[in-house]
Each structure stands twice: as structure tokens, then as C-alpha cells.
Amino acid sequence: MMVTITNERLSAQTDIPLKKYTVDNGNGYAFSCLNIGATLTSLTMPDKDGNIHNVLLGFNEPQDFITDQTYFFGKAIGRVGGRIKDGAFQYNNEHIQLPQNEGNNTLHGGNNGFHSLWWDVSALGNGIIFTKTIQPETDGFPAELAVSISYTWVSGNQLQIEFTGENQSEVATLFNPTTHNYFNLNDDKTAGLGGHQLSIRARKTVELDENQIPTGKLLTISDTAYDFNKESNLLEKLESVKQTGASGFDDPYKVTDSEVAVLRNLDNGRCIRIHSDRNGLVFYSLNATESKITVNDGHALSPHMAVALEPQTLPGAVHHPDFGNIVLDAGDKKTYRIIYELSVDE
Ligand code: FUC
DSSP, X not given: OOOEEEEEEOOSXXXXXXXXXXXXXXXXXXXXXXXXTTEEEEEEEEOTTOXXXXXXXXXSSHHHHHHOSSSOTTEEEOSBOSEEXXXXXXXXXXXXXXXXXXXXXXXXXXXXXXXXXXXXXXXXXXXXXXXXXXXXXXXXXXSOEEEEEEEEEEXXXXXXXXXXXXXXXXXXXXXXXXXXXXXXXXXXXXXTXXXXXXXXXXXXXXEEOTTSOEEEEEEEOTTSTTOOSSOEEHHHHHHHHHTTTOSSOEEEEEEOSSEEEEEEETTTOEEEEEEESSXXXXXXXXXXXXXXXXXXXXXXXXXXXXEEEEEESOTTTTTOGGGXXXXXXXXXXXXXXXXXXXXXXX
């Protein structure tokens, strides 16, 4: 593997320090990141005929990566992915208030979460690392948190995304980061999800209330529209979930394996296996969109143009201890890894 790293400035305005970093592994696979939001903006790979193309959906206008609070294309998400009911939790009998950015609730770390921060960047031998020490005044969460997020090529066309959080304070905080990439393995994103097959290693989803807040209950999904335990045609599944009255998938799955999901395209052979060290995967099928947003190659954004698969500790863990523990105590440090194993079926 011969990794090369290049960077370019994306904005001519000197007061906007937007930079793009591209890391090519020399085998026909490359990724690009931005210093705003530690964002993964593109992931290029060959198809079965050797055509190399980007398999992620992203904004066409670089400026949208700076201002977006809706789609989170490619964004690093933290301190906590998903929704926290009433933007608050109890710890040692103390009520801790968090930033509220979706009604009373906290979504994806609040408006000043990882996705909207400017990160410092350094090169590693096989990728890049974003670092930042986040103060409570910056994002509204308790405790000073030193964070690093690295994107590196590891053996055999595997992109590893590693999050480390270190609580540098005397009080506890929360840490449940994820990455919000939307995949579409077709070259032409306007072709939607045609040809895509998805499997998710899960037999249960988290029940959600009318505000998409976890109730604490798990639902058995065997043989329902939500069941992806057997590899399934994504467009057919979308049709069947819509027949239940939903606008698409926006659900946390309780995963049973470290290979949490496999997305493949039967037409062009591209395949992504997602590995994670946590117990949850949120599957979001990009259900609501505004067409004034333009994405890859200047096309208008439309619903179900791509799918987000977000590995994390199950949302709701802070209120439902059975779901996991996302508290990062004073002085504690935690590391999580997500791997995209990329391959091409002949
Ligand atoms: C997912 C979803 C949300 C949302 C967002 C962009 O994590 O659960 O509903 O709209 O991403």
C-alpha cells in the first residue's frame, strides 16, 4: 500500500479556513475529508469494470458543509449520536442539562456538536487525524473533552475511523460518537438505490415514541419489513416499510455481530462491510429532503438517494441502562472504531 496525502484550500475567502484532505491508498481507493466537522466527503472505489467513483452522498456546495444542521452528510457526530430525551440526564442524583436543538431534545450533540466545529489536522503515515479539546462553553456538554478522530487505510482496502475521547475534568460527561455517512454505490446518484442489497445483523430494533425518542423497549423484527437479517433488496424493503405508514427507515438496530451491516450493489459489484465494536446501528434512509439542496455533480437532493448506517451505542442508553453505558467519568478515556471494508464482487 502506497499512501499519498494531498490537501487543497476550498475557499478563496481568507477568513474561512476550509481545507480538503485526500488520502489515496494506491490501489484505486481514496477518501477525502474536511476540517469542518471532521467530515468524510468522498470515498472512491472501483466497480467490477474498474470504473472508479465516489460512493458517498455529499453537498455540492462546500459552504453547505459549514452551515448544515439537517442532513449531517459525512459528519463526525458527538459528543452523543442520536436523540437524548428532554436534553438532560441524571448522574449521581444530579440533573445535567444538555443543549436542546430539536424541540426539547438533543440531537447529534446539539448545534455545536462535532459536526459544526473546526478541527486541527495532522497527517499520519496511512491517513489523517483530527484533534480538538472541547470546552463545556463550546458545545454545552459538561467537562473538557479532548477528542481525536482519525481516518486511516488499514490492510486490504479497509477504511478505519477511530474516535478517542478523554475527559480532562473533575466531572463526568457523555461520549457516544459516530459517523454520518450516506452510501449510494451507483455512479449516478439520481439512479437512487437501484441494485442495492442490504443486510443488518440484528433481530431487534429500539421502539421509538412519536418524537423518535427510545422508549426503552426492544421490538422483535423477524419477518417484518424491518428485518434485514437476510440480505434484502433495498427498494423492495422501502416499499414494504412505506406500506406500514412510515416514510422510510429511521431506526436503531440492536446488532448481534461485529460485522454490523453489508451493503452491496448487484449491478456493479461494489460492496461495503461495516464493522463496529458497539451494540447499535441506526439505519436512516434519507426520508425527507428539500430539493433546493444540491449534492454530488450538482444534482438536486431527493428522498432515498442514499442510506446512512451509523454504528453507535444504542440511543437512549443514558436513560435505559440495559442499552449500554456512554458516561465518560472524570479522567477516563475511551476509543471506538468503525471499519468500512471495501471490495468488488466480480
Ligand atoms: C439520523 C436520524 C435522524 C436525522 C438524522 C439526519 O441519525 O435518526 O432522524 O434526521 O440522522
